[in-house]
Amino acid sequence: xxxxxxxxxxxxxxxxxxxxxxxxxxxxxxxxxxxxxxxxxxxxxxxxxxxxxxxxxxxxxxxxxxxxxxxxxxxxxxxxxxxxxxxxxxxxxxxxxxxxxxxxxxxxxxxxxxxxxxxxxxxxxxxxxxxxxxxxxxxxxxxxxxxxxxxxxxxxxxxxxxxxxxxxxxxxxxxxxxxxxxxxxxxxxxxxxxxxxxxxxxxxxxxxxxxxxxxxxxxxxxxxxxxxxxxxxx
Numbered sequence: 001x002x003x004x005x006x007x008x009x010x011x012x013x014x015x016x017x018x019x020x021x022x023x024x025x026x027x028x029x030x031x032x033x034x035x036x037x038x039x040x041x042x043x044x045x046x047x048x049x050x051x052x053x054x055x056x057x058x059x060x061x062x063x064x065x066x067x068x069x070x071x072x073x074x075x076x077x078x079x080x081x082x083x084x085x086x087x088x089x090x091x092x093x094x095x096x097x098x099x100x101x102x103x104x105x106x107x108x109x110x111x112x113x114x115x116x117x118x119x120x121x122x123x124x125x126x127x128x129x130x131x132x133x134x135x136x137x138x139x140x141x142x143x144x145x146x147x148x149x150x151x152x153x154x155x156x157x158x159x160x161x162x163x164x165x166x167x168x169x170x171x172x173x174x175x176x177x178x179x180x181x182x183x184x185x186x187x188x189x190x191x192x193x194x195x196x197x198x199x200x201x202x203x204x205x206x207x208x209x210x211x212x213x214x215x216x217x218x219x220x221x222x223x224x225x226x227x228x229x230x231x232x233x234x
Contacts, residue, residue, distance in 0.1 A: 006030050006040055008105045011049065016112055020058030072110070074117045080106065082123045089125035090176060092141035139198050140174065143183055147171045150211050153185075155204040157196060159234050164202065165189070170211040172219045174198075182233070184226070186217045193217075193225050195233045 009030060013021060023037045030037070038055050045051050053059035072080075080103060087099040107115055146153055153171055158164050169185040180197060187194040215221065 001030065001032075002101075003040070005101050005104070006032065006036075007044060010037075010040060010044065012104065012107060014051065014059060014061050017060055020053050020060045022058045023055060026059075072106075072114060074114065077106075077110070077114055077118050078121045078123075081118045081121050082125075085123070085125040089127045090181075092137045092139075092144060094141045094144065096137075136199065139201065139204070140181065142204070143171060143174060143198060146206060147173060150213075152207045152209040152211050153204055154207050155196075156202040157234060158200050158202055160200075167196075168207065169194070169196070170217070172222050184219075184222050186211075186222070187234075193222050197233070200234075 010026060013026060013029065023034055023041070026037045027034050034055075041051055041053075041059055050062035051059050052062050084099040084103045088096040091099075107118065110118070143153075145151075150170070153169050155167050155169065156164060157167050166189075168188045169183075170188070171183060171185045173184045175182050175184060175195075180199070182195040183198055183201075184193065184195055186192070213219075
């Protein structure tokens with residue numbers, strides 16, 4: 001866990017408490033050593049967070065002090081919670097972990113009534129991670145990383161009819177269509193934009209080549225093509 005995440009979670013654990021929270025409890029919750037908790041709390045105190053207490057006794061926010069709440073409405077907060085659940089259920093592990101960490105940071109500075117409201121939302125996106133779904137989540141993560149790094153990918157792909165082909169593509173974006181993902185890319189074989197289903201990718205490796213942001217075959221051009229009712233699904 002990143003240090004910034006730990007600091008937010010420490011503040012979250014202390015909000016609304018009337019009695020001191022032992023450092024050992026914080027260490028168990030965060031999965032770190034007591035020494036790390038002592039250091040993190042000391043850093044928070046030095047930065048101006050009104051934490052009182054000491055090692056061996058416990059910590060509490062100074063009486064009459066609180067962290068200013070974020071200006072979210074109940075509906076806005078529920079949207080964030082539901083969005084986080086959908087990302088956890090359908091995206092790769094990287095984005096899922098990032099969404100969960102972001103929500104924890106938001107909850108750390110929310111007033112109690114909004115935190116309670118967030119926990120009551122009845123919209124769910126159950127997370128199943130059997131081996132097949134775990135492998136697919138890892139594929140989404142690897143495609144996402146290739147898009148960010150502009151890595152040319154070589155892949156073996158099977159179309160809807162089951163016909164296999166070998167492609168070399170410049171990956172541009174991922175899109176989720178409420179049930180299926182597609183990978184938007186410039187296909188060097190077809191010399192045009194194509195959408196590929198990640199679940200039909202048989203094998204995918206990085207070629208070691210990076211592609212440039214070229215006019216006419218970059219993300220902007222791809223989105224214009226899609227906006228013109230272009231499908232191009234392979």
